[in-house]
Amino acid sequence: MKKLKDMTLKEKLGQLLFVGFSGHEYNDHIRTLVEDYKVGNIILFARNIKNIKQLSELNRTLHEEIIKNTGLMPLIAIDQEGGIVTRIMSGATFCPGNMTLAATNPENSYKVGEIMGKELSRLGINMNLAPSLDVNNNPKNPVIGVRSYSDDPELVSQLGVNFIKGLQSQGIIATAKHFPGHGDVEVDSHLGLPIVEHDKERLNTVELYPFKKAIASGVDAIMSAHIVFKAYEEENIPATISRKVMTDLLREELGFEGLIVSDCMEMKAIDDHYTTAKGVALGIHAGLDMVFVSHTLEKQIGALKEIENLINLGKISMEEIDQKVERILKYKEKTYKTIKEYFFDNKENLKYFEEPENKEFAQKVVDDSLTIVKGEKLKLEGKTLLLATIPYATTIVEDELDTRNIIDAVKREVPEIDTLEMPMKDIDLSLLEKLDQYDQVVVCSYNASNFEKQAEMINMIIKRAKKTFILSTRNPYDLLFIRNAENYACLYEYTPNSVRTIVKYLKGEIEPKGKLPIKL
Numbered sequence: 001m002k003k004l005k006d007m008t009l010k011e012k013l014g015q016l017l018f019v020g021f022s023g024h025e026y027n028d029h030i031r032t033l034v035e036d037y038k039v040g041n042i043i044l045f046a047r048n049i050k051n052i053k054q055l056s057e058l059n060r061t062l063h064e065e066i067i068k069n070t071g072l073m074p075l076i077a078i079d080q081e082g083g084i085v086t087r088i089m090s091g092a093t094f095c096p097g098n099m100t101l102a103a104t105n106p107e108n109s110y111k112v113g114e115i116m117g118k119e120l121s122r123l124g125i126n127m128n129l130a131p132s133l134d135v136n137n138n139p140k141n142p143v144i145g146v147r148s149y150s151d152d153p154e155l156v157s158q159l160g161v162n163f164i165k166g167l168q169s170q171g172i173i174a175t176a177k178h179f180p181g182h183g184d185v186e187v188d189s190h191l192g193l194p195i196v197e198h199d200k201e202r203l204n205t206v207e208l209y210p211f212k213k214a215i216a217s218g219v220d221a222i223m224s225a226h227i228v229f230k231a232y233e234e235e236n237i238p239a240t241i242s243r244k245v246m247t248d249l250l251r252e253e254l255g256f257e258g259l260i261v262s263d264c265m266e267m268k269a270i271d272d273h274y275t276t277a278k279g280v281a282l283g284i285h286a287g288l289d290m291v292f293v294s295h296t297l298e299k300q301i302g303a304l305k306e307i308e309n310l311i312n313l314g315k316i317s318m319e320e321i322d323q324k325v326e327r328i329l330k331y332k333e334k335t336y337k338t339i340k341e342y343f344f345d346n347k348e349n350l351k352y353f354e355e356p357e358n359k360e361f362a363q364k365v366v367d368d369s370l371t372i373v374k375g376e377k378l379k380l381e382g383k384t385l386l387l388a389t390i391p392y393a394t395t396i397v398e399d400e401l402d403t404r405n406i407i408d409a410v411k412r413e414v415p416e417i418d419t420l421e422m423p424m425k426d427i428d429l430s431l432l433e434k435l436d437q438y439d440q441v442v443v444c445s446y447n448a449s450n451f452e453k454q455a456e457m458i459n460m461i462i463k464r465a466k467k468t469f470i471l472s473t474r475n476p477y478d479l480l481f482i483r484n485a486e487n488y489a490c491l492y493e494y495t496p497n498s499v500r501t502i503v504k505y506l507k508g509e510i511e512p513k514g515k516l517p518i519k520l
Contacts, residue, residue, distance in 0.1 A: 180250075192272075385440075
């Protein structure tokens with residue numbers, strides 16, 4: 001691989017960026033960035049992935065073209081958190097999400113990290129933007145929720161470190177996020193700029209605690225949060241572009257020596273307040289090693305030009321740039337052996353995915369996460385109706401049940417149960433009139449904690465029906481908004497695995513074994 005001393009300024013700047021693009025093939029967008037601007041790193045999304053065969057071919061091309069144009073292997077990153085944030089949904093293991101894992105044996109977290117590492121390496125992906133170490137202590141958090149392990153910093157730390165160790169045991173870079181903590185906000189930083197008012201003492205014992213444990217365990221990378229932390233910045237400066245947070249706190253006080261990377265700089269918290277290009281340059285100046293500009297070609301090119309502009313103005317020194325690039329090269333070298341063995345030199349890399357053990361393990365974890373929070377477990381007695389919402393923002397891949405949602409699966413697998421769709425965000429009074437003919441009603445809620453009308457509708461159902469069983473299919477905080485629920489159980493994700501779990505539960509094939517990872 002090319003050495004720092006042999007690199008031009010353009011090549012060095014290209015190493016600082018992760019870029020995303022649309023499409024399933026190497027196209028003009030990414031070709032321009034690689035050939036003309038020497039960009040050396042990629043972020044993949046679901047929009048780039050049809051199946052693992054196509055993904056493997058795309059990544060071979062990306063590796064070949066980037067090596068040819070930059071002399072260096074790329075870092076290819078992906079948000080493969082598991083659960084509701086899963087980019088590879090066809091062919092690979094659909095791994096359980098964080099809160100699902102926290103409801104089961106803590107050792108499962110290591111195993112899931114290990115499985116992800118084995119699969120990603122065979123697809124040419126050497127960096128996973130996971131785990132989320134956010135302590136989710138705000139039930140109204142619109143963006144973290146079940147992406148967090150728990151509201152308990154100790155449990156978040158334990159499972160997060162297990163996951164990191166499992167992933168990194170396979171030569172894949174783990175990325176702890178979103179530093180210094182995205183758990184106690186009510187604004188989504190994709191859409192606005194959240195502000196956290198807590199003092200340093202509270203941040204040290206809650207938000208920062210899992211990151212300190214991750215650093216002690218040797219995590220390779222940490223991702224910043226686009227959030228204002230008033231304890232460190234009196235002005236409304238997001239952590240991502242705050243030198244006090246990225247350098248003084250993370251690098252110096254906490255002693256982190258790995259890669260510091262940004263969340264996407266096209267998110268509204270940055271783009272609306274600074275523009276992406278200026279945000280990128282400010283982030284590099286603040287202490288970031290690498291930045292994500294995930295979507296727009298003009299913004300990606302603009303970011304590179306703005307960093308160069310700050311160098312020319314003397315606001316960022318070449319010594320700083322060289323330190324960042326040296327660190328990036330170190331981690332590229334660290335992952336090279338893994339990618340060479342399992343991807344470059346492995347023409348049968350996809351055979352690994354044919355083995356059923358990993359998928360069976362993931363399904364068992366979701367089965368084991370089913371948690372009775374209140375009341376009794378469900379038994380099919382008398383005439384039963386199942387009401388369920390169909391999540392509009394969740395893509396469910398086809399599987400052997402050919403299931404796109406709970407209603408389809410129950411109709412096919414448990415035909416003795418009647419089914420009706422319940423609106424996600426509205427009230428349907430006509431549903432209430434149909435309840436009288438049933439002995440019991442099973443209501444599958446989906447983020448009723450975020451959808452006021454859904455919670456109101458479920459409360460009306462509880463009042464009208466003879467007997468109800470509430471099963472939350474994503475956010476366990478639904479119970480706080482569903483009054484008088486006598487029987488309440490939860491799963492922590494709406495995925496193909498959890499749909500199968502619900503079918504098994506309705507058929508009496510599994511017992512609820514999960515433990516609630518949060519306080520209600």
